[in-house]
Amino acid sequence: MEIRHLQSADYDVLIPQINEWWGGRDMAGMLPKLFFNHFKNTSFIVEDEGKIAGFVIGFLSQDQLDEAYIHFVGVHPDYRKKNIGKTLYETFFTKVKGADRKIIRSITSPVNKTSIAFHQKMGFVMEQGDKTVDGIAVKANDDGVGNDRILFRKEIE
Amino acid sequence: MEIRHLQSADYDVLIPQINEWWGGRDMAGMLPKLFFNHFKNTSFIVEDEGKIAGFVIGFLSQDQLDEAYIHFVGVHPDYRKKNIGKTLYETFFTKVKGADRKIIRSITSPVNKTSIAFHQKMGFVMEQGDKTVDGIAVKANDDGVGNDRILFRKEIE
Numbered sequence: 001m002e003i004r005h006l007q008s009a010d011y012d013v014l015i016p017q018i019n020e021w022w023g024g025r026d027m028a029g030m031l032p033k034l035f036f037n038h039f040k041n042t043s044f045i046v047e048d049e050g051k052i053a054g055f056v057i058g059f060l061s062q063d064q065l066d067e068a069y070i071h072f073v074g075v076h077p078d079y080r081k082k083n084i085g086k087t088l089y090e091t092f093f094t095k096v097k098g099a100d101r102k103i104i105r106s107i108t109s110p111v112n113k114t115s116i117a118f119h120q121k122m123g124f125v126m127e128q129g130d131k132t133v134d135g136i137a138v139k140a141n142d143d144g145v146g147n148d149r150i151l152f153r154k155e156i157e
Numbered sequence: 158m159e160i161r162h163l164q165s166a167d168y169d170v171l172i173p174q175i176n177e178w179w180g181g182r183d184m185a186g187m188l189p190k191l192f193f194n195h196f197k198n199t200s201f202i203v204e205d206e207g208k209i210a211g212f213v214i215g216f217l218s219q220d221q222l223d224e225a226y227i228h229f230v231g232v233h234p235d236y237r238k239k240n241i242g243k244t245l246y247e248t249f250f251t252k253v254k255g256a257d258r259k260i261i262r263s264i265t266s267p268v269n270k271t272s273i274a275f276h277q278k279m280g281f282v283m284e285q286g287d288k289t290v291d292g293i294a295v296k297a298n299d300d301g302v303g304n305d306r307i308l309f310r311k312e313i314e
Contacts, residue, residue: 015301029186033264033300038218038226059219061195069195107190143190144172 001053001084003091006043011036013052021074030072031057042068044091046084053079056088060099068096070106089122093156102156107149110138116150124152158210158241160248163200168193170209171231178231187229188214199225201248203241210236213245217256225253227263246279250313259313264306267295273307281309 011033018027035043035057043057054075061067070092075084093104106124108115110133129137133148142149168190175184192200196216203211211232218224227249232241250261263281265272267290286294290305299306 012298028301030189032187032228033306034226034228038216038220038224040220042219059195062199062216063195063197067195069191071189071191141169144185149190 001046001048003044003046003087006036006040006045006055006057008033008036008040010045010052010055014055018074021076027074035059035071042092042095044088044095046079046087048079052076053082054084054088056085056092058092058096060096060101061105064103066101067103067105068092068099068101070104085118086122097156104154104156106152107142108152110134110136110148110150119152122154124154127151127153158203158205160201160203160244163193163197163202163212163214165190165193165197167202167209167212171212175231178233184231192216192228199249199252201245201252203236203245205236209233210239211241211245213242213249215249215253217253217258218262221260223258224260224262225249225256225258227261242275243279254313261311261313263309264299265309267291267293267305267307276309279311281311284308284310 015028015031018031019025039057039059042059044055045052046054056070057072058068058070061069070089073085073088096104106119108119116136126137129139129151131138131140131148136150138148138150140148142151172185172188175188176182192214196214199216200214201212202209213227214229215225215227218226227246230242230245253261263276265276273293283294286296286308288295288297288305293307295305295307297305299308
């Protein structure tokens with residue numbers, strides 16, 4: 001398996017299959033083309049013999065010069081439990097550290113227990129929320145009405 | 158009326174009303190919170206006595222160091238035909254010019270005749286497409302399957 005930067009052409013390959021990776025859940029709407037055109041240098045693909053096994057899309061915060069943000073990570077169902085998400089995140093950390101970023105942020109939905117466990121394993125901590133769901137601190141309506149989110153934060157050195 | 162930078166708190170004000178600005182069309186999905194947290198310094202609000210009359214969300218391309226991108230512009234129905242979109246775009250142009258950006262890109266849907274006319278008035282040209290819709294060059298499936306887009310480009314000096 002190889003890791004490389006995201007390319008614009010990956011969009012046409014990924015978008016038609018991405019909802020299937022989540023068992024039919026609509027995820028494509030979270031991936032407008034702009035990320036594939038303008039944030040390739042902090043976004044990465046893991047490939048296995050030319051097939052996309054996983055990807056991460058992140059960027060350097062334009063407002064907070066010590067921060068970077070991970071917008072989306074996805075691993076093909078056939079490639080789960082192989083530490084591909086970990087490799088992608090670590091590649092992102094190294095990249096943004098090179099741009100003097102010290103804080104990485106990411107958000108996830110309280111129902112996504114896999115994502116919560118993954119972020120905790122990767123050293124993220126939960127920011128204080130304003131309500132509790134399933135014993136977890138969340139920010140109510142953070143990503144729109146009814147869309148509570150856990151706010152993750154990690155410091156890199 | 159005043160123009161100011163977008164703030165994170167604008168999210169909670171804008172999102173509940175934004176679909177109404179488009180006559181019920183679902184636009185909120187195009188505005189994840191990340192734009193309100195990380196791209197405020199190239200995004201602007203026009204306010205009239207504390208009420209949001211319009212806004213533009215754009216950013217500096219992280220990959221192409223001479224480019225900037227406009228993701229979204231919206232004007233409240235009560236404030237249309239008052240050149241608010243023009244003011245927002247011109248404010249964006251000035252801002253990104255200060256960051257040495259020379260090319261501004263934006264996309265729109267071929268059905269959005271108002272947006273097409275607006276971009277042309279603002280000096281954008283259409284990039285070459287790969288098919289023609291209503292006599293206009295579009296890039297087929299540019300923003301996902303079935304989502305043809307017109308690719309606009311403007312050079313600033």
